Amino acid sequence: MANTERTFIMIKPDGVHRCIVGEIIKRFEQKGFKLVALKMMQASQELLETHYGDLSSKPFFPGLVKYMASGPVVCMVWEGLNAVKTGRVMLGETNPADSKPGTIRGDFCVQVGRNICHGSDAVESAQKEIALWFKPEELVAWSPNQAPWVYE
Numbered sequence: 001m002a003n004t005e006r007t008f009i010m011i012k013p014d015g016v017h018r019c020i021v022g023e024i025i026k027r028f029e030q031k032g033f034k035l036v037a038l039k040m041m042q043a044s045q046e047l048l049e050t051h052y053g054d055l056s057s058k059p060f061f062p063g064l065v066k067y068m069a070s071g072p073v074v075c076m077v078w079e080g081l082n083a084v085k086t087g088r089v090m091l092g093e094t095n096p097a098d099s100k101p102g103t104i105r106g107d108f109c110v111q112v113g114r115n116i117c118h119g120s121d122a123v124e125s126a127q128k129e130i131a132l133w134f135k136p137e138e139l140v141a142w143s144p145n146q147a148p149w150v151y152e
Ligand code: DAT
Pocket: 055, 060, 064, 093, 094, 112, 113, 115, 117, 118, 119, 121
C-alpha cells in the first residue's frame, strides 16, 4: 500500500517563466514515480490563501500570495513509495541557499522568495492539498508498464 503514497507538487510562476517545467517533471518521471494528475492554471488569491493558510501570520505572507498569483502554476500529483518525503528531498531545502546541488532548488534558484516549486511536507497535508487543487475525477487511475521494474 505504501507504494500508493501521493504528494502534491506544484511548479510556481517563476519555474514556469524560467522554463523549468519540463526539467522538474523529468526528474519525478525518471525517479520512478507515477504521474496521477497534471494541470496548468492561474491560481486565485483565495485558493492560494487557503493553500498557505498555516503561514498567514508570517510577515512574508502577502508577498508570497502575490508572487504565487503573479502567473500560472503547474500542479501535479505524483505517487510512489515515500513520495512525500522523497519529493521534498528532490526539491531541496525551503531556502535555495541551503539546498544541495542535485536538488531542484539547489540547481535552479537562489532566493527563498523565488524557490520555483512546492511539495507537500507530510502525508496528511498532501491529502489536503490534493483535495484542494484537484477534483476527484482529475486523478487518473492507470498502471504504468514500468511498475514491476521499479518495485520488487
Ligand atoms: P516549503 O515550501 O519548503 O514547504 P514553507 O511551507 O515553510 O516551505 O513556506 C512556504 C513558502 O513560503 C516557501 O516555499 C517560500 C516562502 N517562504 C518561506 N519562508 C520564507 C521567508 N523567510 N521569506 C520569504 N518567503 C518565505
